[in-house]
Amino acid sequence: MAAKVTGYSRAQVALHWIVLVLVAFQFLAHDGIEKAWRGFRSGQPTPTDAAVLTNMHIGAGTLVLMLALLRIYLRLTRGAPPPPADEPRLLQLAAEAVHLLIYALLIALPLSGAVAWFAGVAASAKVHEWLTNALLGAIAVHIGGALFQHFVRRSDVLMRMLSPQRD
Ligand code: HEM
Numbered sequence: 001m002a003a004k005v006t007g008y009s010r011a012q013v014a015l016h017w018i019v020l021v022l023v024a025f026q027f028l029a030h031d032g033i034e035k036a037w038r039g040f041r042s043g044q045p046t047p048t049d050a051a052v053l054t055n056m057h058i059g060a061g062t063l064v065l066m067l068a069l070l071r072i073y074l075r076l077t078r079g080a081p082p083p084p085a086d087e088p089r090l091l092q093l094a095a096e097a098v099h100l101l102i103y104a105l106l107i108a109l110p111l112s113g114a115v116a117w118f119a120g121v122a123a124s125a126k127v128h129e130w131l132t133n134a135l136l137g138a139i140a141v142h143i144g145g146a147l148f149q150h151f152v153r154r155s156d157v158l159m160r161m162l163s164p165q166r167d
C-alpha cells in the first residue's frame with residue numbers, strides 16, 4: 001500500500017524528465033534503425049553510417065524500459081500526490097487513464113522493437129510503428145492536460161512535476 005504523499009520525490013521528478021529526453025531522442029533520431037531494418041529485410045548488412053544511430057536507438061529504448069519499470073515501482077511503493085481536491089472526477093480519471101496508457105506504451109514499445117530486431121519478426125516492427133503513433137497521441141493529450149491544469153485551472157499540478165517534495 002503506497003504511503004500518502006503531497007508531492008513527487010526528487011527521483012520521480014528526475015526520472016520523468018530523463019525519460020522525456022530519451023523518448024524525444026527516439027522520435028528525432030530513428031533514421032538509422034529504419035535504414036538498418038530495411039537493409040535487414042532485404043538481406044543486406046547494416047550500413048556503417050546507420051550502425052551508431054541503430055545502437056543508440058536500441059540502447060536508449062532499453063534504458064526507457066528499465067526506467068519505466070523503476071518509475072512504476074516507485075509509484076507503487078512511494079505513491080503519487082492526489083489530484084487537486086476540486087478537480088472533477090472525470091478529469092481525474094482521464095489523467096489517470098493517460099498515465100496508465102503511457103506506462104503501458106513505455107513497456108510495450110521496447111518489447112515490440114526488441115522482438116522485431118532480435119527475432120526478425122516483421123509484424124512486431126509494424127506493431128512498434130503503430131505504438132509510436134499511440135505514444136505521440138498520448139503525450140500530446142498529456143501535455144495539453146498539464147498546460148490546461150496550469151493556465152486554465154491554475155492548479156499546482158505542473159509545478160509539482162518541476163519542484164520535488166522534500167522528504
Ligand atoms: C520507448 C522506446 C522506443 C521508442 C519511443 C521507439 C521509437 C521508434 C520510432 C519513432 C521508430 C520509427 C517508426 C516509423 O517507421 O515511423 C522506430 C523504429 C524502430 N525501432 Fe524503435 N523505439 C523504441 C525502442 C526500441 C527498441 C528497444 C528496439 C530494439 C531492440 C527498437 C527497434 C526498432 C526497429 C527495428 C525500428 C524500425 C521499424 C520499421 O522501420 O518498421 N525500438 N522506433
Ligand code: HEM
Pocket residue numbers: 016019020023075080081083095099100102103139142143146157158159160161
Ligand atoms: C513538456 C512535456 C511534459 C509535461 C509538461 C509533463 C507534465 C507532467 C505533470 C505536471 C505530471 C504530474 C501529473 C500529476 O501529478 O497529476 C506528469 C506526470 C506524468 N508524466 Fe508527464 N509531462 C511531459 C511529458 C511527458 C512525457 C514525454 C512522458 C512519457 C514519455 C510523460 C509521462 C508521465 C507519466 C507516466 C506521469 C504520471 C506520473 C505518476 O504519477 O506516476 N510526461 N507529467
